[in-house]
Amino acid sequence: MSSSxxxxxRSSTDEDNSHGLRRGPxxxxxxxxxxxxxxxxxxxxxxxLAKRSGLRRxxxxxxxxxxxxxKPDVKRGNLTPxxxxxxxxxxxxxxNRWSKIAQHLPGRADNEIKNYWRTRVQKxxxxxxxxxxxxAFQEMIRCIWMPRLLQKMQLSSSSSSILSQNSAINPxxxxxxxxxxxxxxxxxxxxxxxxxxxxxxxxxxxxxxxGSMNFPHNPQMFSEYPSNPFLDMGNNDLDAFLKxxxxxxxxxxxxxxxxxxxMEPPEEFEEPIRGCQVDENNWTNGIxxxxxxxxxxxxxxxxxxxxxxx
DNA sequence: AAAGCTGGCAACCGCTGGACG
DNA sequence: TCGTCCAGCGGTTGCCAGCTT
Numbered sequence: 092m093s094s095s096x097x098x099x100x101r102s103s104t105d106e107d108n109s110h111g112l113r114r115g116p117x118x119x120x121x122x123x124x125x126x127x128x129x130x131x132x133x134x135x136x137x138x139x140l141a142k143r144s145g146l147r148r149x150x151x152x153x154x155x156x157x158x159x160x161x162k163p164d165v166k167r168g169n170l171t172p173x174x175x176x177x178x179x180x181x182x183x184x185x186x187n188r189w190s191k192i193a194q195h196l197p198g199r200a201d202n203e204i205k206n207y208w209r210t211r212v213q214k215x216x217x218x219x220x221x222x223x224x225x226x227a228f229q230e231m232i233r234c235i236w237m238p239r240l241l242q243k244m245q246l247s248s249s250s251s252s253i254l255s256q257n258s259a260i261n262p263x264x265x266x267x268x269x270x271x272x273x274x275x276x277x278x279x280x281x282x283x284x285x286x287x288x289x290x291x292x293x294x295x296x297x298x299x300x301x302g303s304m305n306f307p308h309n310p311q312m313f314s315e316y317p318s319n320p321f322l323d324m325g326n327n328d329l330d331a332f333l334k335x336x337x338x339x340x341x342x343x344x345x346x347x348x349x350x351x352x353x354m355e356p357p358e359e360f361e362e363p364i365r366g367c368q369v370d371e372n373n374w375t376n377g378i379x380x381x382x383x384x385x386x387x388x389x390x391x392x393x394x395x396x397x398x399x400x401x
Numbered sequence: 402a403a404a405g406c407t408g409g410c411a412a413c414c415g416c417t418g419g420a421c422g
Numbered sequence: 423t424c425g426t427c428c429a430g431c432g433g434t435t436g437c438c439a440g441c442t443t
Binding site for chain 3: 115116135136137138150151154187188189190201202205209
Binding site: 114115116117149151152155156159160202203206209210211214 | 408409410411412413414
């Protein structure tokens with residue numbers, strides 16, 4: 092494995108002359124040396140490793156390169172919806188404890204998770220002009236982003252089931268537990284609903300006969316969250332909220348980069364799930380898939396309601 | 402086609418806490 | 423108890439590819 096094909100994050104001279112240490116991107120040769128050394132001696136005593144291996148790197152640098160890139164079980168590529176959901180949930184519990192969060196995502200390095208949070212999640216917060224650590228943003232994640240990820244998981248699982256009877260995706264237990272803990276979300280003639288009613292006793296998401304998706308709520312897991320603004324809303328408010336929120340294809344960015352509006356508001360909301368059943372290519376429609384899971388129009392409206400209620 | 406801008410992410414930096422003499 | 427060393431963690435940097443103007 093060679094060093095990153097696009098990186099040269101530090102000064103391209105790569106040489107710390109005062110100590111003869113190299114910096115910057117790793118070369119294929121260095122990677123090979125490090126990998127061989129660790130396969131013989133194990134991954135510990137990083138400073139010793141750095142000296143004895145002949146690598147002109149610090150022990151820290153060796154450790155980081157191994158853990159984030161060279162280790163055999165390191166996963167590359169985009170985070171799956173399941174992984175994103177897990178990150179959102181665990182971050183809401185533990186905050187920026189990246190290594191702790193990473194322990195629950197096998198093959199993912201803390202650095203990768205941290206980068207995901209900073210580049211994807213915090214970006215949305217910036218667009219909304221809201222503090223990513225605020226309770227309001229946490230609630231938006233819980234009521235919009237997480238249900239949407241679950242939707243995506245559900246849809247991809249069901250479509251897989253259709254495509255291949257033997258390949259239905261079964262989410263890991265922790266995801267099933269998480270899905271059962273999210274607020275009930277239903278998509279129907281009134282748009283998206285996110286409520287804390289806990290009458291549903293089933294433990295996994297379901298699609299109702301009317302096409303709504305329900306994510307049964309486990310009040311214990313989210314007891315630390317503030318009350319949901321939807322609880323006290325009338326139907327008219329709900330009507331105004333998130334019309335067509337499930338149709339992420341129609342999002343448009345405005346001049347400031349915010350995704351502001353729908354090109355063509357869905358003409359009918361009675362079959363909202365249908366709007367989600369676009370194929371993978373069409374779903375993205377030029378918008379990063381991960382980002383499209385966060386519909387900025389929804390978020391803006393959600394934000395407005397939060398501010399109104401405040 | 403070129404310049405400018407932005408996002409993604411690998412790698413570095415500084416700090417903290419545990420182990421050990 | 424104190425000092426030193428080291429591993430690990432979270433924050434930050436800065437390059438590059440791709441996108442926009």
